[in-house]
Amino acid sequence: MKTEYRIIIVGAGIVGCSIAYHLAKFGESDVLVLEKNYISSGSTGRCAGGIRQQWSSPHNVLLAMRSVKLFERMREETGFDIEYRQGGYLVLSYDEQEAAQFEENVKMQKNLGLNVELLTPNQVKQRFEYVNVEKVLLATFCPTDGHANPHLANFAYAFAARKLGVTILTHTEVLAIEPTGSKFKVHTSRGRFEAKIVVNAAGAYAGQVGSMVNVNLPLESYRHQILVTEPIRNFFDPMLISFSGNFYIRQTKHGHFIMGQGDKDERPGLNYNVTFKFEKDLAKKMCWLLPFLRTLRVVRHWSGHYNMSPDAQPIIGESPELANFYYAVGFSGHGFMLAPAVGEALAEKVLFGETKHVSIAELNVDRFERSTVRETNVV
Amino acid sequence: MVKTQLLVVGGGPAGLCGAIEASRRGVETLIVDEGVELGGQLVKQTHKFFGHEGFYASVRGFEIAKRLKDQLNEHVKIMLQTTVTGIYEDVVVLYDRQNDVPLEVQADYILLATGASERFIQFENNHLPGVYGAGAVQTLMNQFMVLPGRRFLMVGSGNIGLIVSYQLLQAGAEVAAIVEIADRIGGYDVHLRKIKRFGIPVLLRHTIKKALGQEKVSGAIVVQVDENFQPIEGTEKEFAVDAICIATGLVPSVELAAMANVKIEYVPELGGFVPYRDQNMRTNVENIFIAGDLAGIEEATTAMIEGRIAGLTIAQSITKANLSREIESLQRELIEFRSGPFSEKVRRGLAKFFPQRVVEYSREPQVDSGPVGKLRPIIECYENIPCNPCQTSCPTGAIVVGGNINSLPKIDYEKCTGCGICVSKCPGLAIFMVQENVEPGFDLVIVPYEMLPVPEEGERVIALDRDGKQVCEAQVIRIVRFPHKTNLVHLKVPAGYATRVRNFRVKKQENVFVCKCEEVTLEDIEKAIDLGFTDYEELRRYLRIGMGMCGGRTCRSLVLSILSRKLGKSPEELLKGHFRPPVMPTKFESILRGESNED
Numbered sequence: 001m002k003t004e005y006r007i008i009i010v011g012a013g014i015v016g017c018s019i020a021y022h023l024a025k026f027g028e029s030d031v032l033v034l035e036k037n038y039i040s041s042g043s044t045g046r047c048a049g050g051i052r053q054q055w056s057s058p059h060n061v062l063l064a065m066r067s068v069k070l071f072e073r074m075r076e077e078t079g080f081d082i083e084y085r086q087g088g089y090l091v092l093s094y095d096e097q098e099a100a101q102f103e104e105n106v107k108m109q110k111n112l113g114l115n116v117e118l119l120t121p122n123q124v125k126q127r128f129e130y131v132n133v134e135k136v137l138l139a140t141f142c143p144t145d146g147h148a149n150p151h152l153a154n155f156a157y158a159f160a161a162r163k164l165g166v167t168i169l170t171h172t173e174v175l176a177i178e179p180t181g182s183k184f185k186v187h188t189s190r191g192r193f194e195a196k197i198v199v200n201a202a203g204a205y206a207g208q209v210g211s212m213v214n215v216n217l218p219l220e221s222y223r224h225q226i227l228v229t230e231p232i233r234n235f236f237d238p239m240l241i242s243f244s245g246n247f248y249i250r251q252t253k254h255g256h257f258i259m260g261q262g263d264k265d266e267r268p269g270l271n272y273n274v275t276f277k278f279e280k281d282l283a284k285k286m287c288w289l290l291p292f293l294r295t296l297r298v299v300r301h302w303s304g305h306y307n308m309s310p311d312a313q314p315i316i317g318e319s320p321e322l323a324n325f326y327y328a329v330g331f332s333g334h335g336f337m338l339a340p341a342v343g344e345a346l347a348e349k350v351l352f353g354e355t356k357h358v359s360i361a362e363l364n365v366d367r368f369e370r371s372t373v374r375e376t377n378v379v
Numbered sequence: 380m381v382k383t384q385l386l387v388v389g390g391g392p393a394g395l396c397g398a399i400e401a402s403r404r405g406v407e408t409l410i411v412d413e414g415v416e417l418g419g420q421l422v423k424q425t426h427k428f429f430g431h432e433g434f435y436a437s438v439r440g441f442e443i444a445k446r447l448k449d450q451l452n453e454h455v456k457i458m459l460q461t462t463v464t465g466i467y468e469d470v471v472v473l474y475d476r477q478n479d480v481p482l483e484v485q486a487d488y489i490l491l492a493t494g495a496s497e498r499f500i501q502f503e504n505n506h507l508p509g510v511y512g513a514g515a516v517q518t519l520m521n522q523f524m525v526l527p528g529r530r531f532l533m534v535g536s537g538n539i540g541l542i543v544s545y546q547l548l549q550a551g552a553e554v555a556a557i558v559e560i561a562d563r564i565g566g567y568d569v570h571l572r573k574i575k576r577f578g579i580p581v582l583l584r585h586t587i588k589k590a591l592g593q594e595k596v597s598g599a600i601v602v603q604v605d606e607n608f609q610p611i612e613g614t615e616k617e618f619a620v621d622a623i624c625i626a627t628g629l630v631p632s633v634e635l636a637a638m639a640n641v642k643i644e645y646v647p648e649l650g651g652f653v654p655y656r657d658q659n660m661r662t663n664v665e666n667i668f669i670a671g672d673l674a675g676i677e678e679a680t681t682a683m684i685e686g687r688i689a690g691l692t693i694a695q696s697i698t699k700a701n702l703s704r705e706i707e708s709l710q711r712e713l714i715e716f717r718s719g720p721f722s723e724k725v726r727r728g729l730a731k732f733f734p735q736r737v738v739e740y741s742r743e744p745q746v747d748s749g750p751v752g753k754l755r756p757i758i759e760c761y762e763n764i765p766c767n768p769c770q771t772s773c774p775t776g777a778i779v780v781g782g783n784i785n786s787l788p789k790i791d792y793e794k795c796t797g798c799g800i801c802v803s804k805c806p807g808l809a810i811f812m813v814q815e816n817v818e819p820g821f822d823l824v825i826v827p828y829e830m831l832p833v834p835e836e837g838e839r840v841i842a843l844d845r846d847g848k849q850v851c852e853a854q855v856i857r858i859v860r861f862p863h864k865t866n867l868v869h870l871k872v873p874a875g876y877a878t879r880v881r882n883f884r885v886k887k888q889e890n891v892f893v894c895k896c897e898e899v900t901l902e903d904i905e906k907a908i909d910l911g912f913t914d915y916e917e918l919r920r921y922l923r924i925g926m927g928m929c930g931g932r933t934c935r936s937l938v939l940s941i942l943s944r945k946l947g948k949s950p951e952e953l954l955k956g957h958f959r960p961p962v963m964p965t966k967f968e969s970i971l972r973g974e975s976n977e978d
Contacts, residue, residue: 037916038913038914038916038917039914039917040916040917040920041916045916045920151920151921152920152921155912155917155920155921159910159911162911170913170914229967230928230964254923274959274960279961279970280970280971280973283967283970283971284971286967287967287968287971293967294966294967294968294971295966295967295968296966296967297928297964297965297966297967298961298964298965298966298967298970299926299927299928299930299961299964300926300930300959300960300961301959301960301961302957302959
């Protein structure tokens with residue numbers, strides 16, 4: 001078995017696979033991806049699959065806009081139908097302060113070239129008659145937002161990367177990383193590998209991977225729960241979401257409704273259990289919002305993790321303390337949708353020393369030494 | 380009261396051709412037909428006709444009907460869904476079924492082209508729904524697009540039994556067997572070969588004894604017969620079929636002729652009771668003519684020629700123009716058509732009315748199968764039937780049927796360029812192209828194919844021999860599609876198989892479901908594993924296995940065993956995957972009800 005590579009990526013979620021794919025696409029296929037479980041076993045395979053460009057932070061808007069361009073080409077590029085659907089994101093606000101912020105956000109988003117509009121509750125009702133708009137103050141809608149099947153998108157990048165010569169080893173857990181100056185020795189459950197460059201794309205486990213080389217990444221993982229119903233005929237185009245209302249919901253290509261909410265009382269840490277309280281709370285909230293859901297059956301309920309950074313924006317770049325140690329972590333619940341642009345940008349940064357499409361300069365860890373503005377558009 | 384110079388009863392090939400010839404010469408003609416469209420039996424015929432180009436050889440029956448209709452001119456009036464209920468002393472009465480009213484007609488001449496009805500046979504439970512005449516099956520299937528059964532027993536191996544069997548296969552039905560009471564096949568050898576290539580068994584010296592079923596046919600018992608056509612006890616065989624198709628012959632529909640005082644004679648060789656007529660199709664009644672199956676059970680080409688002779692003779696009587704040259708030319712056509720061995724019976728029958736002549740034809744078969752390695756046609760036409768499109772379609776004159784249309788085709792491989800036109804033209808689908816060693820280890824066979832689905836280029840299919848037996852795997856390397864729907868499928872077969880492969884079967888998509896909730900098949904799973912998916916959870920996420928209502932209860936262990944088999948790992952080594960609540964899908968409103976109970 002080959003043990004020396006130019007680049008080792010830790011984590012075969014969509015971020016790791018997107019980085020690997022883009023490295024190979026740009027000509028560098030001497031890449032090994034190490035995955036302790038299986039492809040999509042972490043946060044990617046547990047997320048709802050939303051693809052949103054409506055953010056309060058300009059960095060996130062730009063990354064997301066670039067991602068949408070890449071999602072649009074993904075089928076053509078990888079040969080996988082990832083069930084990508086641009087049905088728009090309808091964001092509902094139930095809070096006056098938030099509604100005011102939305103008006104600011106929309107101005108900023110429009111300045112960055114995003115097609116987005118403000119809607120009154122009545123306009124929402126006219127367009128989406130099945131939504132109960134009671135208590136809604138304001139909504140925003142971006143028609144090029146949408147959703148895709150996160151599993152298939154993850155496999156799309158993984159298999160496309162493999163096709164270009166990348167090696168992905170699953171069931172290979174990274175136990176320790178030893179920087180030796182010129183290279184890294186990566187000790188795994190399947191033996192030792194070596195590489196000049198290591199990229200941390202370990203999702204919920206990113207903090208632990210950072211600490212293996214004493215790179216402190218200010219990250220905490222929080223459990224988020226999610227459930228899915230039985231399928232019905234497709235009619236529900238947009239992803240419906242609210243930060244102040246604390247929910248998101250979409251209908252998948254196969255007709256299932258997938259939905260979730262955050263929990264303010266959740267303690268940091270890795271926890272894959274689920275609570276019945278979540279089902280009860282969500283049933284109440286969602287049946288009020290979308291009364292047609294009442295007769296639908298819940299078929300599956302699981303949890304995953306948001307790997308949170310202090311400002312809810314990802315931490316991407318090369319470690320200022322340890323050369324050739326890169327990371328794309330701390331996505332704070334939005335790794336799936338940002339993965340195409342981040343993978344591309346990080347691959348460019350690694351190979352060419354600079355990004356070509358969208359800047360990630362402001363997203364490195366050293367931003368926390370300066371002042372940073374927290375992303376507020378998070379469920 | 381309607382008056383017309385010529386009343387044509389029956390708008391099939393004979394009646395239409397009579398009307399065409401008469402109206403072309405200015406005779407005012409009224410065609411009356413019971414059906415919803417003109418064409419008679421032609422509209423149900425989806426096979427290509429034999430004969431020569433002058434009589435639409437290589438054209439499908441329903442297309443011939445269209446071409447004939449197009450030749451009718453302004454002198455022709457048509458009444459459809461109308462039955463001639465009687466030829467009375469004073470008038471002819473038509474019953475217009477749509478308006479529910481009789482109509483009286485006086486005609487100077489009548490051409491009766493009423494055709495035939497199906498000969499029915501006696502067996503136990505022959506009254507059960509599901510017992511059909513072959514013509515009825517054709518009407519339902521080809522005219523009204525209704526397939527009256529899924530699995531048929533065909534009784535009778537004349538051309539109709541063979542053709543309808545083939546059409547049933549085309550329509551997607553199964554034919555369990557064809558039974559024939561005689562000791563030889565009644566129809567053309569090329570028709571027989573068409574269905575044998577699909578492996579349909581033909582049981583000679585067998586007949587149907589009994590239809591099984593309470594309210595409809597659910598099976599059939601057939602039995603072997605002795606030389607006197609008596610059932611041999613203990614030889615019964617049972618077939619699970621839901622339809623029985625009777626193709627045991629036709630009986631001329633002589634009612635109207637008899638009413639019009641035409642002399643009816645018993646001529647078994649012509650189908651039983653038939654009206655007397657002369658060589659010009661004139662009966663003993665001066666102004667009454669007959670043509671087609673009414674004049675003796677034969678086939679559509681001779682019906683068309685007879686119709687034309689009748690129409691010309693009537694036009695000659697009315698217009699006094701001398702049409703003898705045209706009439707004699709058509710009579711010569713008839714003689715040539717009837718010179719072959721298949722018309723021997725008809726000739727014997729007709730000899731009772733007027734002397735029969737034959738012209739000589741060649742029985743000499745092709746012996747040379749051509750230079751090995753050259754792309755060339757192999758003509759498997761060994762029976763003297765009146766047919767020559769192979770000759771007339773060949774652009775280089777390499778195929779010669781000879782002076783008489785009943786002769787066997789012969790091919791000069793030096794002249795043949797391997798263009799393949801003859802393969803697509805042959806109405807009997809009896810010509811194949813072969814080329815040995817088209818690439819190392821492989822031969823090429825080109826077969827004419829009229830079934831659906833048409834395979835894809837590159838698809839692997841099961842190659843069949845002349846008896847429909849599986850002989851090897853073949854790969855479809857090219858498909859040449861024709862508007863007339865006889866597509867030429869190029870098959871790459873292992874070397875040495877060019878002489879054996881004459882048909883193929885598309886590999887059936889046999890769905891073996893592993894996950895029934897999400898309809899994931901064994902093939903889907905095996906393909907995914909071959910693609911590089913190595914975990915139960917990866918497969919689950921890629922294919923949606925276990926994402927249905929049962930949550931994987933049924934498929935989880937099945938998928939693990941497939942993975943185990945494909946990857947050579949023990950099931951314990953494979954990740955078993957997650958188990959997620961709720962175990963039983965639960966309605967939101969039920970969850971809410973629990974919530975309100977707590978309040």
